Amino acid sequence: MLIVGSPVSPYVRKILAILHLKNIDYELDPITPFYGNDEFSELSPLRRIPVLIDGDLVVNDSTVIAEYLDEAYPEVPVLPKGARQRAQARWIEEYADSRLGDLCIWGLFFPKIVAPFVFRRTPDEEAIAKVTDTELPIALDWLEARAPAKGFLFGDMVSVADLATACPLRNAAIAGWTPGPARWPKVAAWLARIAAQPCYARTIDFEPAILATRPEGRRAALEAVGVKVAETSFGTDDPRASIMLR
Ligand SMILES: N[C@@H](CCC(=O)N[C@@H](CS)C(=O)NCC(=O)O)C(=O)O
Numbered sequence: 251m252l253i254v255g256s257p258v259s260p261y262v263r264k265i266l267a268i269l270h271l272k273n274i275d276y277e278l279d280p281i282t283p284f285y286g287n288d289e290f291s292e293l294s295p296l297r298r299i300p301v302l303i304d305g306d307l308v309v310n311d312s313t314v315i316a317e318y319l320d321e322a323y324p325e326v327p328v329l330p331k332g333a334r335q336r337a338q339a340r341w342i343e344e345y346a347d348s349r350l351g352d353l354c355i356w357g358l359f360f361p362k363i364v365a366p367f368v369f370r371r372t373p374d375e376e377a378i379a380k381v382t383d384t385e386l387p388i389a390l391d392w393l394e395a396r397a398p399a400k401g402f403l404f405g406d407m408v409s410v411a412d413l414a415t416a417c418p419l420r421n422a423a424i425a426g427w428t429p430g431p432a433r434w435p436k437v438a439a440w441l442a443r444i445a446a447q448p449c450y451a452r453t454i455d456f457e458p459a460i461l462a463t464r465p466e467g468r469r470a471a472l473e474a475v476g477v478k479v480a481e482t483s484f485g486t487d488d489p490r491a492s493i494m495l496r
Pocket residue numbers: 259260261283284296297298299300310311312313347355491492493494
């Protein structure tokens with residue numbers, strides 16, 4: 251099984267954590283989507299990561315990939331049992347992917363980390379301040395009212411909804427913003443419990459190989475922390491503007 255996408259993407263991180271939790275072997279092609287080649291456009295028509303390739307099956311979108319993995323490898327589930335809980339899990343995952351993703355990735359991580367280095371764009375500090383001072387606090391207040399006081403959203407199991415929530419907030423943390431325990435004590439403690447899960451903690455080990463390593467050294471750096479890096483890549487040397495930037 252091959253996963254295409256940089257492990258720093260929250261959507262890729264969610265899938266890698268699920269693969270670790272389910273103990274599924276995988277290879278990684280750790281490309282940043284902006285550097286995908288023409289073949290990548292064929293695989294991923296929105297030029298987004300992650301993409302899962304399992305034999306002749308190609309699956310796009312982390313939510314669809316997570317459901318595929320849960321159906322194909324059900325021994326360690328990431329969706330709870332029963333229609334009501336599954337609906338709740340799917341909604342929290344959707345909220346995290348869409349709203350937290352928008353705020354943490356497009357509102358923070360992209361302008362502060364990706365845009366200056368990949369596209370040589372200067373961050374719009376006013377727009378960033380709106381995200382950190384107003385929009386993220388509103389989203390976090392909503393989560394604080396729903397965060398579990400102990401364990402995870404559905405008891406002891408680490409669900410896709412727990413992982414989906416933690417992943418974009420990790421990118422916010424990389425970009426310098428974390429939900430403080432004074433205002434969001436339940437969220438902060440819940441995120442710490444997720445971060446302590448080995449399936450998720452492993453993904454943190456992968457970060458320096460991308461964030462602190464020049465492109466030519468990333469493959470070796472990932473292999474040094476136990477990642478099986480794919481022999482061939484869907485990456486190229488020239489970045490292309492995102493659909494979001496057009
Ligand atoms: N709904 C998609 C979102 C994936 C996504 O937006 N990934 C980002 C990386 S964090 C991406 O590939 N962005 C490139 C672009 O939008 O051009 C999923 O859950 O997989």
